[in-house]
Amino acid sequence: MTTLTTDRVIIVGAGLGALYAALKLAPRPVLVISPETLGIGASSAWAQGGVAAAMSKTDSPEAHALDTMTAGAGTVDPAIARMVTAEAQAHIFGLTDLGTPFDRDAQGGYVMSREAAHSKPRVVRVKGDQAGREIMQALIGAVRETASVQIAEGVLASGIEVEDGAAVGVWLEAADRPSTRILLRAPAILLAGGAALAACSR
Ligand SMILES: Cc1cc2nc3c(=O)[nH]c(=O)nc-3n(C[C@H](O)[C@H](O)[C@H](O)COP(=O)(O)OP(=O)(O)OC[C@H]3O[C@@H](n4cnc5c(N)ncnc54)[C@H](O)[C@@H]3O)c2cc1C
Numbered sequence: 001m002t003t004l005t006t007d008r009v010i011i012v013g014a015g016l017g018a019l020y021a022a023l024k025l026a027p028r029p030v031l032v033i034s035p036e037t038l039g040i041g042a043s044s045a046w047a048q049g050g051v052a053a054a055m056s057k058t059d060s061p062e063a064h065a066l067d068t069m070t071a072g073a074g075t076v077d078p079a080i081a082r083m084v085t086a087e088a089q090a091h092i093f094g095l096t097d098l099g100t101p102f103d104r105d106a107q108g109g110y111v112m113s114r115e116a117a118h119s120k121p122r123v124v125r126v127k128g129d130q131a132g133r134e135i136m137q138a139l140i141g142a143v144r145e146t147a148s149v150q151i152a153e154g155v156l157a158s159g160i161e162v163e164d165g166a167a168v169g170v171w172l173e174a175a176d177r178p179s180t181r182i183l184l185r186a187p188a189i190l191l192a193g194g195a196a197l198a199a200c201s202r
């Protein structure tokens with residue numbers, strides 16, 4: 001068994017959540033674990049509709065949270081809904097600063113569409129239905145230029161090492177060679193493997 005130790009935060013996954021977290025943690029050194037080349041294998045790149053955020057003067061995070069809770073019909077944690085809707089606008093501006101070419105109107109405002117259970121138009125889009133792909137391209141460009149972000153492509157997390165109830169490391173293997181399994185110990189681990197986080201064997 002090979003055991004290595006890193007001072008970096010290990011981020012498992014390479015979708016929108018993982019790459020955005022890697023940038024937010026900068027300049028703290030992180031190691032992003034991606035089973036494939038960045039941009040491939042993450043459902044983030046397939047998202048089409050856009051991102052919901054209360055961006056207009058006639059809208060508010062409170063109204064967005066209320067719509068979210070109504071649509072969730074008892075399954076939504078109100079505190080989480082309020083936190084996410086309150087922060088949404090700032091993250092749209094943040095993604096814009098990172099280079100995401102959100103659709104704009106003639107005055108430069110964000111083009112917003114109304115969808116599903118939203119009572120206001122509040123879904124910002126990119127090139128119509130290219131939101132996921134374009135946001136991922138912006139994030140991939142940014143992480144590749146960020147010195148604190150190290151990326152391990154072609155690597156799969158196959159388990160979490162736990163000692164005294166705390167996660168202390170991640171079992172890693174080459175995506176195409178499971179026999180190369182190693183344990184990488186780290187001060188912190190962020191799981192951002194999406195809904196399809198491959199099952200861990202340990
Ligand atoms: C077709 C489609 C359309 C969608 N449209 C919209 C939309 O219009 N608006 C919207 O807001 N949302 C939409 N979504 C949902 C949205 O895409 C997701 O909620 C979001 O992208 C999830 O991001 P994520 O970073 O959490 O996960 P993902 O983007 O799924 O990334 C997960 C990452 O973890 C990696 N991973 C998994 N297991 C392991 C492992 N064991 N070891 C290492 N890495 C691992 C994967 O390879 C991937 O890189 C859509 C989703 C789909 C599939």
